[in-house]
Amino acid sequence: MTSLSMVYIILYYIAFAILLGGFLFKIWRFAKTPAPLVIVGTPGAKSGIGTAARVASDALLFRSLFRGNRWIWVGAYCFHFGLLFLIFRHLRYFVWPLPMWYSQVEQLVGVTGGIMVVIGIVWLLGRRFFHARTRYISAFSDYFVLFLLLAIAASGLLIKFRVRTDIIAVKTFMLGLARLHPQPVPADPWFLLHFSLVLALLVYFPFSKLMHAGGIFFSPTRNQIDWTRSTERRHVSPFENTKSA
Amino acid sequence: MADIATPKLDGKIRIPLMEEGATAHYHTLESSPALNEALGYPGELVDNWQEKAIEKFREVLDTNKALRVFMDICVKCGSCTDKCHYFIGTHDSRNMPVARQDLMRKVYRRYFTLGGKLFPKLVGAEDFTKEVLDEWYTYFHQCSQCRRCSVFCPYGIDTAEISMAARLIMNHIGLGSKYSNEIIGKVYNTGNNLGIPAPALQGTMEFLEEDVQEATGVDVRYPMDEKGTEVLLIPPSADFFSAPHVDSLIGYGKVFHEAGISWTVSSYASEFANFGMFVGDFHAMRKIAQRIKDVAREFGVKRIIVGECGHAWRVGHSFWNTLVGPWDFLDSRYPVPQHICEFTLDLIKRGGLKLDKSANDERIVTFHDSCNVARASSMGGYEGGQFEVPRDLIKATCNNFVEMAEDTIKESTYCCGGGGGLLTDDLMELRIQGVLPRAQALHAVMESHGVNYLALICAICKAQFSKVLPYYDIPMEVVGGIHQLVGDAIVLGGAKHEV
Numbered sequence: 001m002t003s004l005s006m007v008y009i010i011l012y013y014i015a016f017a018i019l020l021g022g023f024l025f026k027i028w029r030f031a032k033t034p035a036p037l038v039i040v041g042t043p044g045a046k047s048g049i050g051t052a053a054r055v056a057s058d059a060l061l062f063r064s065l066f067r068g069n070r071w072i073w074v075g076a077y078c079f080h081f082g083l084l085f086l087i088f089r090h091l092r093y094f095v096w097p098l099p100m101w102y103s104q105v106e107q108l109v110g111v112t113g114g115i116m117v118v119i120g121i122v123w124l125l126g127r128r129f130f131h132a133r134t135r136y137i138s139a140f141s142d143y144f145v146l147f148l149l150l151a152i153a154a155s156g157l158l159i160k161f162r163v164r165t166d167i168i169a170v171k172t173f174m175l176g177l178a179r180l181h182p183q184p185v186p187a188d189p190w191f192l193l194h195f196s197l198v199l200a201l202l203v204y205f206p207f208s209k210l211m212h213a214g215g216i217f218f219s220p221t222r223n224q225i226d227w228t229r230s231t232e233r234r235h236v237s238p239f240e241n242t243k244s245a
Numbered sequence: 246m247a248d249i250a251t252p253k254l255d256g257k258i259r260i261p262l263m264e265e266g267a268t269a270h271y272h273t274l275e276s277s278p279a280l281n282e283a284l285g286y287p288g289e290l291v292d293n294w295q296e297k298a299i300e301k302f303r304e305v306l307d308t309n310k311a312l313r314v315f316m317d318i319c320v321k322c323g324s325c326t327d328k329c330h331y332f333i334g335t336h337d338s339r340n341m342p343v344a345r346q347d348l349m350r351k352v353y354r355r356y357f358t359l360g361g362k363l364f365p366k367l368v369g370a371e372d373f374t375k376e377v378l379d380e381w382y383t384y385f386h387q388c389s390q391c392r393r394c395s396v397f398c399p400y401g402i403d404t405a406e407i408s409m410a411a412r413l414i415m416n417h418i419g420l421g422s423k424y425s426n427e428i429i430g431k432v433y434n435t436g437n438n439l440g441i442p443a444p445a446l447q448g449t450m451e452f453l454e455e456d457v458q459e460a461t462g463v464d465v466r467y468p469m470d471e472k473g474t475e476v477l478l479i480p481p482s483a484d485f486f487s488a489p490h491v492d493s494l495i496g497y498g499k500v501f502h503e504a505g506i507s508w509t510v511s512s513y514a515s516e517f518a519n520f521g522m523f524v525g526d527f528h529a530m531r532k533i534a535q536r537i538k539d540v541a542r543e544f545g546v547k548r549i550i551v552g553e554c555g556h557a558w559r560v561g562h563s564f565w566n567t568l569v570g571p572w573d574f575l576d577s578r579y580p581v582p583q584h585i586c587e588f589t590l591d592l593i594k595r596g597g598l599k600l601d602k603s604a605n606d607e608r609i610v611t612f613h614d615s616c617n618v619a620r621a622s623s624m625g626g627y628e629g630g631q632f633e634v635p636r637d638l639i640k641a642t643c644n645n646f647v648e649m650a651e652d653t654i655k656e657s658t659y660c661c662g663g664g665g666g667l668l669t670d671d672l673m674e675l676r677i678q679g680v681l682p683r684a685q686a687l688h689a690v691m692e693s694h695g696v697n698y699l700a701l702i703c704a705i706c707k708a709q710f711s712k713v714l715p716y717y718d719i720p721m722e723v724v725g726g727i728h729q730l731v732g733d734a735i736v737l738g739g740a741k742h743e744v
Binding site: 026029030033034035036037038039040041042043044045046050058062064065067068069072076127131132133134136137138139140141142144207208209211212215216218219220221222226228229230231234235236237238239242 | 262263306307308309310311313314315317318319320321322323324325326327328338341343344347358359360366367368369392395396397398399400401402403406527528531562563564566567568570571572573577580581582619620621622623626627628629631632656
């Protein structure tokens with residue numbers, strides 16, 4: 001095993017641990033923090049199923065964003081579903097074997113996803129640069145994460161189309177990591193660039209606004225049920241037994 | 246009228262170009278030491294305010310899921326940036342909801358996140374300096390907590406929660422707004438926001454009896470502090486003394502008279518409003534709500550019906566059960582509380598009211614959905630009932646009803662510009678600017694359909710519109726309550742008492 005391999009293997013496990021630990025910690029904190037009152041935005045669903053449908057419509061269709069701004073919605077939807085396609089395309093590096101149909105569609109899905117992600121990011125970056133109100137509310141970190149994602153997507157497309165990497169070696173390396181049986185890292189600089197950027201994203205994720213990925217399910221204005229006048233149930237606050245001043 | 250320039254209305258709502266700091270000089274009066282201390286807050290800004298503020302901030306983060314989640318997950322997409330009536334009216338860039346939120350988020354990042362501790366500049370984190378505190382005071386008192394931005398946020402981030410938390414933190418370091426704190430103190434002392442003593446309330450109720458007797462020849466009762474009645478009515482105290490509010494109180498009395506149901510108001514709990522919400526203080530809210538529960542129990546009533554008040558309806562509908570529930574000593578057949586609109590509409594549907602719609606024929610009516618009713622509560626027990634119940638009631642009492650533009654009503658309604666503890670003379674300029682989108686939408690239907698009556702179910706909306714619409718050449722006489730319409734259309738003695 002070369003020292004390059006050693007470095008990347010260690011970095012991978014560190015990055016993965018930070019992502020997993022950080023993400024789970026944040027989610028745990030979202031979940032355990034009590035909600036003093038029912039603050040669901042109304043008209044709110046009056047049943048658990050209705051509320052689940054409401055949250056799902058935001059998570060899957062970006063319904064509220066659609067109502068708020070179609071231009072952002074187009075870019076965001078293009079980007080996020082492209083990302084989903086790309087995750088699908090990368091499944092082969094974590095799980096193997098996969099069913100036959102996977103191999104038949106993965107190229108199409110992957111290329112479509114890659115293009116969607118790039119278009120989506122360029123679109124959203126364009127808004128940050130050229131739309132005055134959006135530019136006003138953007139900090140360095142808002143641009144940074146878009147550029148990071150763009151660099152990941154671009155380097156990915158590059159090793160797919162221009163400077164083709166040895167994907168058998170990549171697969172061996174990745175599956176080795178997943179199976180806790182590390183193999184040598186492919187010494188292709190373009191692959192290493194792509195891989196390094198992804199590791200950076202993993203580490204950055206739990207400390208950033210990317211936590212909206214889990215947070216969306218914990219927003220009380222959407223996930224609470226409007227049953228506050230029910231005689232059968234009562235929402236109890238964390239101040240239930242405290243005395244008022 | 247103050248000398249404040251307003252744009253000429255043309256019925257169109259325009260998103261303005263940003264003006265940095267356009268309202269930076271707005272500064273609602275600070276609360277006095279005596280007022281603060283009466284609420285259990287420090288009298289004035291404590292010496293180690295920064296340390297205390299961060300301590301309180303941490304406590305709120307640990308006990309309020311909304312704040313905890315909202316601080317972390319905003320992606321700065323910009324969907325909310327054109328949704329706030331104060332941004333549309335003032336052009337101040339800090340009145341874009343996300344920019345307002347970021348005043349708190351930049352402090353959050355600095356003290357509670359790794360990125361903000363290590364690289365404050367890069368992630369937009371800032372020390373909690375006196376300048377930042379001044380920004381907080383200025384701009385968190387330019388949010389009426391109407392929740393319109395939250396509707397269009399992909400994650401439902403609610404600036405109301407953030408401004409409430411900010412005001413709570415500020416109160417805990419001795420920096421509160423005089424308007425809200427004074428009112429909360431008055432409720433503690435006298436039972437109502439206006440500080441009206443019991444004899445004066447009694448006088449009003451007697452005067453109303455005489456007034457209605459004179460106008461209609463019928464003895465309609467307006468009882469106070471009568472024990473053992475079926476209903477305890479909790480109106481906003483403005484209904485006792487302000488115009489046009491009092492016309493709705495007259496209407497409630499006529500409805501009860503026709504229903505043949507005994508009722509009373511209480512001098513101890515003569516206030517539905519609960520400004521504890523505006524300052525984000527759970528304990529103040531609970532203390533105010535507790536007065537109502539105590540009276541209901543003492544009087545032995547079967548049910549509680551509440552008057553036309555927007556934010557209080559939120560507190561009653563959504564919070565009472567948590568704050569001071571359960572209400573198991575009341576008759577479980579009725580929701581607690583029941584809105585007067587629910588009660589009246591139900592009565593009409595069961596044939597318990599005889600109405601002469603033509604009494605309102607000179608009125609062409611439109612309805613303004615109050616934000617706390619539209620986006621923070623419901624009515625009628627079904628999803629969206631808060632939109633239908635008031636409209637059904639209006640349509641049952643008058644022949645001419647017109648809707649304002651779709652994107653300005655129901656869930657998308659624009660605030661009157663005076664909610665959230667901002668209905669004070671020292672924010673007059675803000676209030677006049679904040680009503681702009683609603684004024685435009687109203688103007689449009691006044692021009693197209695000759696609308697001359699803006700029906701409301703909120704005491705703050707009534708007071709705010711009466712005061713600020715004249716700046717846009719809309720006469721204050723257009724403003725009125727739904728139960729004013731009801732009261733005018735009721736044919737007294739017209740229905741059988743078998744409901």
